[in-house]
Amino acid sequence: METKIPAVMISPEKALFFGKKVKKFAPMFKGMAPTLKQDLLQASMDIDYLDYIAAGIIVTLVLVGLMVGVSALILLIAIKKDLLTIKIEAILPVLILVVPGIFFLYFLNYPKLQATKRTKLIEEQVVFATREIMIKVGSGVPVFNALLDVANGDYGVVSDEFKIAIEEIESGVPQEEALDHLARRVPSQSLRRTIDIMLNAIKSGSDVAGTLTLINDMLIKKQQSDMKSYAGELTPMSMAYMLISVVLPSLGMSVFVILGSLAHFNTVDIMYIIPPFLLMFQIFFMGMVGNRRPSIGV
Numbered sequence: 001m002e003t004k005i006p007a008v009m010i011s012p013e014k015a016l017f018f019g020k021k022v023k024k025f026a027p028m029f030k031g032m033a034p035t036l037k038q039d040l041l042q043a044s045m046d047i048d049y050l051d052y053i054a055a056g057i058i059v060t061l062v063l064v065g066l067m068v069g070v071s072a073l074i075l076l077i078a079i080k081k082d083l084l085t086i087k088i089e090a091i092l093p094v095l096i097l098v099v100p101g102i103f104f105l106y107f108l109n110y111p112k113l114q115a116t117k118r119t120k121l122i123e124e125q126v127v128f129a130t131r132e133i134m135i136k137v138g139s140g141v142p143v144f145n146a147l148l149d150v151a152n153g154d155y156g157v158v159s160d161e162f163k164i165a166i167e168e169i170e171s172g173v174p175q176e177e178a179l180d181h182l183a184r185r186v187p188s189q190s191l192r193r194t195i196d197i198m199l200n201a202i203k204s205g206s207d208v209a210g211t212l213t214l215i216n217d218m219l220i221k222k223q224q225s226d227m228k229s230y231a232g233e234l235t236p237m238s239m240a241y242m243l244i245s246v247v248l249p250s251l252g253m254s255v256f257v258i259l260g261s262l263a264h265f266n267t268v269d270i271m272y273i274i275p276p277f278l279l280m281f282q283i284f285f286m287g288m289v290g291n292r293r294p295s296i297g298v
Contacts, residue, residue, distance in 0.1 A: 004045070004114075005045070005047070005052070005055060005059075005107075006059070006106065006107055006110050007059050007067055008059055008062060008063050008066070008103070009062050009150060010058070010062050010064070010137065012055070015055040015058045015059050016051060016054075016055045017056075018055075018058045018253065019051060019054030019055035019056075019057065019058045020051070020054065020264060021054075022054050022057050022058065023051065023054040024051040024052070025057060026053035026054045026057070029051065029053050029056075029108070030049075032051070032105070032108055033053075033108040033109065033112075036052065036053070036111060037049040038047045038054060039111035039112045039114075039115050040111045041136060041185055041272055042111075042115040042118065042185065042186065043111040043112075043114035043118060043182075043186075044063070044114075044118065044160075044185035045111055045114065046161060046279075049127040052111070054075075054091050055106075056104055056107040056108060059103075059107060060100045060101075060103060060104040061100075063099070063100040063103055064096065064097075067094055067096045067099055067100060068093060071092040071095050071096055071126075074091075074092065074294065075092065075094075100192045108188070115187040116187070118157055118187055118188075118190045119187045120188075121156050121157045122157050122161075122186060122187070122188035122190070122191050123188055123190055123223075124156070125155040125157070125158045125159075126158060126188060126190050126191045126219060127216065127219050127220060127223065128155060129150050129155045129158045129159075130164075130194055130212060130215055130216050131145045131148070131209070131216050132150055132153065132211035133147065133149075133150060133198075133212055134148060134209055134213055134215075134216055135231070136149060136210035137208050137209045137211075137212060138213075143175070143202065143208060144169065145164060147162055147165065148166055150162045151163040151165070151166045158191065161182055161185065161186055162182070162192075163183065164182070164274050165178045165182045165186075166178075166181060174200055174201060174292075175202075176202060178194075179195050179198070179199050180199065182195055183195040183196055183199070185270055190219055190222065190264045192293070193215075194219070197211060197215055198211065198212065198215070202237070213237075225248065230292065230293060233290075237285075237289065239253075239287075241285055242280060245278055245281060245282060245285075249274055249278060253274065
């Protein structure tokens, strides 16, 4: 399976290969991502965290080289066209140092972002998967067979995780231990709590079907509560959107033009900044609303 890591001008496989050459420097950057090891596990990225950091170092160095080339080209053109100014000289260090630095931070946080995406995918299906296990176990089907049905079902990431657990059980790992591995591997708190409670019921000899019924009801109520909370957040967020994207540009610019004319201040250059700012704000706002929306499977 293709390794999925963010890479620039170099393939992920080559980044991991050459990363082994600088792996000894990787522990120096562990403090920048203290949860990286767990994030890689929950993102289903089968990479050692030190190998991942080392690959990030290689990709960042490649990006530094690319930025040096771009900066040299800009500098050459500026000198040839006699356009070299202090502004251009100030931009070049930003390209060479700041851009690769920001990318390296993104690289280290990439597994956390992937784990967050997987959490949303799991939350959309966890209620349905739990309900199937509940129905199967309640009708007398063994727990293993119920888990196998979920693994072979159409529950997306949830089915994928249960397939891994089934493979472990079939290879000789005890059922309880395989489920415990699953609970530690998934990023979803809902699925983790479901597996933990189910494990306790199995170990104590309690009614697993009855326990799963309670879990299913709990998950449904939690998702309904999350949706109500999200609906309550939309009102102040929409008001803030209207204020920043509609009221401030119209009334604010009118006041700014009037004050600028009185103070003999040129407002034309400032007005060119407003449309890009509004575009960036709207993109940011849509992303924020989408990210805050809870994953609902009921």
